[in-house]
Amino acid sequence: MIGLARHWREIPQRYRYEAARCDKCSAVYFPPRLVCSKCRGREFTKTVLPQTGKVETFTVIRVAPTGFTDEAPYAVAVVKLDDSIRVMAQVVDCEVEKLAIGDRVRLEFRKVQQDGEAGAICYGYKFVPEA
């Protein structure tokens, strides 16, 4: 599996939703990049993603990969954040059978997985119903 250093490195995104906005064309990248794909600009300013949005598509994982088998079935969705970009994450605290495109959701800080032989706990974000 993946290493502790990587989880530590990703804390600004996993805990704080830190993204980058291109100074030239305002395109937003999550995670931050070094070059803008739209205008090839290389100057960015840190921005924080909005934490609410709408489900654009989703699935319910019933056959899970190693590390997630105990959690199945669980929902994963692509969510268009309000006035911003799309991100992917699990949707929890909902009845997966009733989930639908267009549902309003918000990001919450949650445990996402345990990793490696030491069972390091990896925190990050999951979506929950907005209401």
Next chain:
Amino acid sequence: MREVAVIGVGMNKWGELWEKSHRTIWTEAALKAIDEAKVDRVDAMVVGCMSGGLFVGQEHLGALLAEQLGMGPIPGTRVESACASGGLAFRQAYLAVASGMHDIVLATGVEKMTDVDGGAATFALSTAADQEYEGFHGVTFPGLYAMMARVHMQRYGTTREQLAQVAVKNHAHGSLNPNAQFPMKVTAQQVMSSAMVADPMRLLDCSPVTDGAAAAVLVPLEWARKRSSGPFIRVAASAHATDTIALHDREDMAFLGSTAKAAEQAYKQAHIGPSDLSFCEAHDCFTISEVMVIEALGIAERGQGGKLTASGYTALDGKIPVNPSGGLKSKGHPVGATGVAQVFEVVEQLRGACGARQVKNARWALTQNMGGTGASTVIHLFERV
């Protein structure tokens, strides 16, 4: 650039080959292609393999497999582009011959996926997506394609039944292919009542986990003409394009941009269009994949891939048969080998050697091999000359 021909191909029956090692299944396919080509040497070898490391704990496949050939210290190169690794290996071999760097090049692909359990195989495959921003959240490949399917169904009205028809068709084709892993026919009802993997993708919407290999020998067309009277299988175009690795970064989650881009380049190189195709081998890793692929290739109008499939247009006796081999769905999907096995089918079809699954009067054929959720596509066009 020199014109390039394929003069030998090799593969064996695919499946759960527990009694054979990774290197043995590769060597068997390689030797078949070499023997068929009647060459006494190869100048270079390229192997497509997605994840020797995660599936069998072995990397450094260029050297390891080149050694198995017993042809001395030839250059052995392993290339990786997830499930498009085989197509990319074929392209690198094509470029090596076309450029004049080498005269006889062996293009191969191999994957041994059944030595690990289902969870480990699912994880290994998921590394073809963005590990940090997709895989981290526990999404799987059936899950990613399921999300694409849901967008396609909502926007275009593609139905569950239409998706099932892709599996029905490809299993019917595969039932005529002696190399297929799952050569049984299935009904739409069986597809739609099979176990749910990731809603709305069910077990029979998914290509299987497979052990297998395939190989092809490429030489300059002029060189082939001097040795025999033909007909010859000419590589008429080679194209490769990429798209965002993460599905959620795609401008349109229901369209395969890399396939459309590579197809555009390939048609331009060969001076033909989709309506000229006699048939094609497409990357049907899931039923929804084939629907989206035929749209991106221009065989179907955008959004109409499901409807066109249900009409029989892409069946063996239809206007443009798609996956006469049975496709990944029925033939099997040893990820690194798939792209080269598509070439195997095309060459056999253009030679008229496919028996009950023969496409009538085949002249032009296309192979479309795709990695991830479409982050990579490799397309080749072939012509019988």
